[in-house]
Amino acid sequence: MNGDPTRGPIQDALTDCLGRHRGRRAVVGSEALSYDELGGRIHAAAGWLRGVWLEGGAGGRAPRHVGFCLGNRPEYVILYFAVLYAGDLPLLLDANFNTGEIESIRSDCGLDALVIEPAKAARLEAPGKGDQVPFADDVVLLPLSRPGAPPFEPRPATQVCRFTSGTTGRPKCLEFSGHAVVSAARNWVLGTGMTGEDRTLCLAALSNGLAFNTSLLSSFLAGGELHFLKGAPLTRPVARRIAESGITRLVAFPTLYRNFVAPGGPDRSAMAGLKHAISAGAPLWPDVREEFRARYGLDISDYYGIAETGPCTFEREADHHSGLGRPLPGAEIRIAPGPEDPDGPEETGEVLVRTASMASGYLNHPGLFEQRLDADGFYHSGDRGRLVDGRLHLVGRTQDHINVAGRKIDPTEIVAVVSALDGVADAVAFPDEDLNREALVHLVVVAASPELTRAAVAAACRSRLASYKVPGRISFVAEIPRTGIGKPRIAVLREQLNASAGA
Amino acid sequence: MNDDDRTAMKKRVQRLVYMAAGGRISEADLGRYDTDLRQxxxxxxxxxNLLEGLERTFGVAIDLDHEEDHSFLHTIDNIVRYLVAQGGEAV
Known part of the structure; x- marks a missing residue:
């Protein structure tokens, strides 16, 4: 960043947009801000931050680490850029992270403050918690003391950190250079045909790669409007917002689309202006896609993205109905046929990806990211798929992560928590579905003591795991079938559970 | 609204909670109307899913933004009290 911590690719790109799109509307929440007003608010907030740190400027000091633990709203955007303009480092936490996960990030990566809601700040049990500094209605900066130097230092070019769920409650911290962040946004604009006429309603959390890359900076690069909805993303207020604000792009998740097509959902007229409905995070059910098309006359475009690489593909042709689209500009895909699937369809193998928006590494797991790159710098995604006429088709995963509402969960973390409980002899966790076909974590426990109840296991999980990691189903069995080397035989276990459920 | 109507409403809400949770909550756990659903x-x-179900079943608009206190959603009893106050009727 050429020595000046207040300058960097993200700030330069945003400064350019603020000048070019002057007078247009930039962010719409409970109020609307033009590009001029957004710029004014960001610079005022950067000055406010320096005041909080009791400093005149950022020169000569290390960047402060500011964790964002907040739902989507205009203040998120303002403070995110303000932190960058102040020469500090934003770390975008999942707003659902629990105290344990926040504490592990704090000890691994160092956190000087959190941007958080005041009620949540009050509930947070953190040693060395300072007094809340109000920023806006329902948003405060919570200063945190650093007990010592964190064990890991970000790379000099790192401008943003985001997280993926890690093992044993330690989220993995991904470092992104400013160049990677700007490339992801630029290539999304180019590859999806985003323009200044686009009004994006973003309902996925900004800490998530989907929202971060498709909305936060890309909307501004294109000169478009970024809209947020207060309150729960129910179909009625979402449809009303789409109709009233002339929303052209909806960035959402499969459950919302399923609710749209359920009986009693909004009618076609409300959605007339919508040009792109984007779904990601978890696979969309094929029947929901078809019903959405039948009801609203619009295809839900899938895209493929990975936390570590950013957006990879997008389907631009409205009448093309299979696969996840072609690689976006700056993204290259290769398929590596693996020895693990000799019986798979032809040309099927692990999806390898190289993009201009790759992470630089995991801050708190040195070397782990690098291990997943091949000699040409392609990232081993863990997904299995094939390319058909240049379009990516996924067929499954080579790893046993569990994808719940777009968040990848490592089952070993859940098993570690449960195995530590008194009265648990053995445990295994694997992906399953509920009656609504939503992915869930199915935890199977062997009790060593008759006093171990389902409720006690559930309560222990709720107190020790982030809410999205809590198993959606808990079953008890007498024994978990395992292979000779002790690996759980999930398929056999499923059959046993199905047989006993049907009995 | 008489007691029978109110009981019928509680049963409908109980069913909506069961559906909203995709069967993850057992019917036994839903047996009491004063249980905190979050627990x-x-x-x-x-x-x-539950909010969608309540809106569509009872024809009410639930705006969480305008409700300071969300405890009206914490138990089936509270939900029914809220629905009655909103003039909700099964549609």
């Missing part, structure tokens, strides 16, 4: 595992996705 028995209704998560944010489950609440999203």
């Amino acid at each position: 028995i595992g209704l998560d944010s996705l489950g609440y999203l």
Whole structure:
């Protein structure tokens, strides 16, 4: 960043947009801000931050680490850029992270403050918690003391950190250079045909790669409007917002689309202006896609993205109905046929990806990211798929992560928590579905003591795991079938559970 | 609204909670109308489904933004009290 911590690719790109799109509307929440007003608010907030740190400027000091633990709203955007303009480092936490996960990030990566809601700040049990500094209605900066130097230092070019769920409650911290962040946004604009006429309603959390890359900076690069909805993303207020604000792009998740097509959902007229409905995070059910098309006359475009690489593909042709689209500009895909699937369809193998928006590494797991790159710098995604006429088709995963509402969960973390409980002899966790076909974590426990109840296991999980990691189903069995080397035989276990459920 | 109507409404809400949770909450756990639904595992996705179900079944508009206190959603008893106050009727 050429020595000046207040300058960097993200700030330069945003400064350019603020000048070019002057007078247009930039962010719409409970109020609307033009590009001029957004710029004014960001610079005022950067000055406010320096005041909080009791400093005149950022020169000569290390960047402060500011964790964002907040739902989507205009203040998120303002403070995110303000932190960058102040020469500090934003770390975008999942707003659902629990105290344990926040504490592990704090000890691994160092956190000087959190941007958080005041009620949540009050509930947070953190040693060395300072007094809340109000920023806006329902948003405060919570200063945190650093007990010592964190064990890991970000790379000099790192401008943003985001997280993926890690093992044993330690989220993995991904470092992104400013160049990677700007490339992801630029290539999304180019590859999806985003323009200044686009009004994006973003309902996925900004800490998530989907929202971060498709909305936060890309909307501004294109000169478009970024809209947020207060309150729960129910179909009625979402449809009303789409109709009233002339929303052209909806960035959402499969459950919302399923609710749209359920009986009693909004009618076609409300959605007339919508040009792109984007779904990601978890696979969309094929029947929901078809019903959405039948009801609203619009295809839900899938895209493929990975936390570590950013957006990879997008389907631009409205009448093309299979696969996840072609690689976006700056993204290259290769398929590596693996020895693990000799019986798979032809040309099927692990999806390898190289993009201009790759992470630089995991801050708190040195070397782990690098291990997943091949000699040409392609990232081993863990997904299995094939390319058909240049379009990516996924067929499954080579790893046993569990994808719940777009968040990848490592089952070993859940098993570690449960195995530590008194009265648990053995445990295994694997992906399953509920009656609504939503992915869930199915935890199977062997009790060593008759006093171990389902409720006690559930309560222990709720107190020790982030809410999205809590198993959606808990079953008890007498024994978990395992292979000779002790690996759980999930398929056999499923059959046993199905047989006993049907009995 | 008489007691029978109110009981019928509680049963409908109980069914909506069961559906919203995708069967993750057992019917036994839903047996009491004063149980805190968050304590028995209704998560944010489950609440999203429940709110959709309540709006469509009872013809009410639930605006969480305008309600300071969300405890009206914490138990089946509270939900029914809220629905009655909103003039909700099964549609």
